[in-house]
Amino acid sequence: MKLKFVAGIIILLSFIGCEKKYEPVIRPVETKEAVFVPQSLVYEYPAVVTAEKEAPLAFRVSGPIKNMNVEVGSYVKEGDIIAEMDKRDYEVQQRAFHEKTIAAKNAYEAAKAVAENAREQFRRVETLYREKALPKKTYDEALAGVKAAAASELANLAVYQAAQEGEINSKNQLNDTILKAPYDGYISRKFLGAGAVAGAGIPVVSISSLGNSRVRISISENDIEKMEKISESIFYFNGKDYKLNLVDVGKVKGTIKLAYPVTFSFEEKAENIPVDTNGMVKISFKTDLQDKEILIPAESLFEKNGEIMVWVYNENQVNSKKVNIIKPYSDGMIIVSGINAGEKVVTKGVHELMEGQKVNLLEPFSETNVGDIL
DSSP states (O other): OOHHHHHHHHHHHHHHOOOOOOOOOEEEEEEEEEEEESSSEEEEEEEEEEESSSEEEOOSOOOEEEEEEEOTTTTETOOOOEEOOOHHHHHHHHHHHHHHHHHHHHHHHHHHHHHHHHHHHHHHHHHHHHHSSSSHHHHHHHHHHHHHHHHHHHHHHHHHHHHHHHOOOOOHHHHEEEESSSEEEEEEEOOTTTTTTEEOOOOOEEEEEEESSSSEEOOGGGGTTTGGEEEEEEEEETTTEEEEEEEEEEESSOOSSSSSSEEEEEEEOOOTSSSTTTEEEEEEEEEOOTTOOEEEEEEGGGGEEEEEEEEEEOOBBBEEOOEEEEEOOOOTEEEESSSTTEEEEEEOGGGOOOOOBEEEOOOOOTTTTTSOOO
């Protein structure tokens, strides 16, 4: 009897010792506050400062460069000589065309004198022939002579005009052996130096104008229409803001064929910002949305009994709330109704929660925490 009693106590104690205490699971959740739709969208684009005018300069003729008068960064005024080519061959060419022009002019003037004399002779013969004082044979010979003289005059005139054009062209080529600055600016690039042989049209230097710098960004095709709704554009450099005005939206892709160039001008002169400076342009775009519409992350939505719901966080507890989707917004956000601005909706683990469940608020990861691993 005692043995059975002791065994019963042992069994009872074993059951008591094995009994587990179950506690509700408190999940950590991440939330985001529902907000009113902003009246403008803000985007940032990498930008570079460019000169208002920038052009590669090249000789219009070919030949060895004799003198190079500038270096990268040199300031030049309009008309300053940047480089000079060895002009020996072009001087010889110009003299040859000049002498050819003189010879052609003399030949033309001689032919012209002969033609005038032939025309005078023909007028006298024609008068006598009409009076029947000369035979037809004499008349025909005079007519043939005046025609031949006129043809010779025209031929020599053509040769003279061609020689003049050749001389003008040779003078132009001689003048083109000097490369001059087309406007005030500074030399931004230098491709060839003294002693190099320059080809016609091959850039020797590049010149950039001073003042009135421009800011250029590159955009995708999807962003082109947005440029028509710019409300404000700002360039950031060295901790300062510079307001910009839109100048042009490129309709043809840039050199890399991946994006379209967009150019801005500074609202006020920014002479302290050098060309080729990299910075950031922040652009605000107007929207057509109502200012009372609510914005939440799309990842906060889940479906329950055929309805779209969200979990609303309040004092370490979540409760579901029905919402209606109005339309997508951007960057993973959507516009909804059925929720108030300022309410916090759960954005992570929405399919693992229950009505009224206790939760702990998890602080969002830092934006600089790549991979969300910290």
